[in-house]
Amino acid sequence: QVQLVESGGGLVQAGGSLRLSCAASGNTYSIYSMAWFRQAPGKQREGVACINSKDRDGITAYADSVKSRFTISQDNVKNTLYLQMNSLAPEDTASYYCAAGDYLCTAGVLRSLMYFPYWGQGTQVTVSS
16 A cells, blocks of 8 residues: 655765665555665664654654764655765665654664565665775
């Protein structure tokens, strides 16, 4: 009922920047929060950032590893989610996934995949040293 499509991934050198986008379609009215997760080879998928779309519209949460470097934002009219990534490092290399859920975004919610029933197919980000 909700479809998510990511774009904007690519190859960038350490210290560079990328901006990821996620276009949402379908029954977007049911979405209370949106998030970015990432998964590197051999590692567990981890929450990067989330943002509230309804009751606490605009309030965000971030993983400690990306605070002060990444910024999550959204355009509710266009149903589009963004992730601005600055000061990229090789350890940021991963597949990045857009997700949407029916729970409010908090740091606790970001630590579990179970609160996000809707997922995109991912976009690859590779950071060279």
